[in-house]
Amino acid sequence: xxxxxxxxxxxxxxxxxxxxxxxxxxxxxxxxxxxxxxxxxxxxxxxxxxxxxxxxxxxxxxxxxxxxxxxxxxxxxxxxxxxxxxxxxxxxxxxxxxxxxxxxxxxxxxxxxxxxxxxxxxxxxxxxxxxxxxxxxxxxxxxxxxxxxxxxxxxxxxxxxxx
Amino acid sequence: xxxxxxxxxxxxxxxxxxxxxxxxxxxxxxxxxxxxxxxxxxxxxxxxxxxxxxxxxxxxxxxxxxxxxxxxxxxxxxxxxxxxxxxxxxxxxxxxxxxxxxxxxx
Numbered sequence: 166x167x168x169x170x171x172x173x174x175x176x177x178x179x180x181x182x183x184x185x186x187x188x189x190x191x192x193x194x195x196x197x198x199x200x201x202x203x204x205x206x207x208x209x210x211x212x213x214x215x216x217x218x219x220x221x222x223x224x225x226x227x228x229x230x231x232x233x234x235x236x237x238x239x240x241x242x243x244x245x246x247x248x249x250x251x252x253x254x255x256x257x258x259x260x261x262x263x264x265x266x267x268x269x270x271x272x273x274x275x276x277x278x279x280x281x282x283x284x285x286x287x288x289x290x291x292x293x294x295x296x297x298x299x300x301x302x303x304x305x306x307x308x309x310x311x312x313x314x315x316x317x318x319x320x321x322x323x324x325x326x327x328x
Numbered sequence: 329x330x331x332x333x334x335x336x337x338x339x340x341x342x343x344x345x346x347x348x349x350x351x352x353x354x355x356x357x358x359x360x361x362x363x364x365x366x367x368x369x370x371x372x373x374x375x376x377x378x379x380x381x382x383x384x385x386x387x388x389x390x391x392x393x394x395x396x397x398x399x400x401x402x403x404x405x406x407x408x409x410x411x412x413x414x415x416x417x418x419x420x421x422x423x424x425x426x427x428x429x430x431x432x433x434x
Contacts, residue, residue: 183396186392186393186395186396187393187396189389189391189392189393190389191390237367237370237371238371240367241344241367241370241371242371244351244363244364244367245344245347245348245367245371248347248348248350248351248354248355248364249347249350253356255355255356255360257356257357257359257360257423259423276406276410277402277403277406277407278406279406280366280405280406280409280410281366281367281370281402281405281406284363284367286359286362286363286366286406286409286410286413287406287410287413288359288410288413288414288416288417289413289414289417298417300359300360300362300413302355302360302363
């Protein structure tokens with residue numbers, strides 16, 4: 166019953182918060198309206214969200230977000246420097262990252278994180294969903310880069326969404 | 329004092345957005361050019377949005393809907409880059425990097 170009425174308990178507060186940010190007003194009225202929308206939207210869009218998402222370790226998730234934000238800053242500076250200084254001498258490379266994560270959400274989050282951070286763009290997911298093809302703007306040591314992606318981004322995502 | 333910080337943020341934002349666009353002209357192949365819009369531009373827009381949030385929060389109400397723009401940008405920019413890269417691989421565009429073995433890229 167509670168499953169039917171509240172299929173995605175996490176989505177409700179998130180949607181309410183997004184509503185208040187959209188309205189740009191933090192009042193009780195908008196909070197109520199936001200909660201109402203946050204309750205109704207998941208029910209009407211249930212077909213698009215077949216699997217339950219559960220966050221196992223909220224603290225790991227927060228730390229992951231902090232790490233990613235910091236890395237976005239660093240990656241931006243690094244890419245800007247590469248573009249300005251010596252675009253002719255870049256060594257772009259394709260790398261294949263073997264995936265340990267299995268769920269849709271974890272894979273998409275990982276792919277998005279890779280695109281936002283260290284000079285890499287995720288290009289293709291293999292049909293068996295076990296490898297991710299990544300294009301790196303400047304990679305002299307591809308194995309080290311793959312190892313960094315796996316330990317820095319994939320491991321925490323696996324902990325939060327799958328373990 | 330605050331005005332200097334805001335001015336700095338806006339100028340930095342403009343500079344990063346410009347560098348991101350400059351990448352489109354200076355980088356050698358399509359795949360490398362994808363890096364400009366996903367990275368340098370994100371920080372550029374981020375700087376401008378922080379400046380906007382701070383400036384419009386000076387009244388009685390905080391202005392935080394800029395956070396949403398950042399969030400949506402972080403969700404959409406990598407997705408469009410991913411689709412562009414996927415299309416490029418499918419069309420077998422020339423690449424400076426050695427292309428991956430292509431049996432699984434259909």
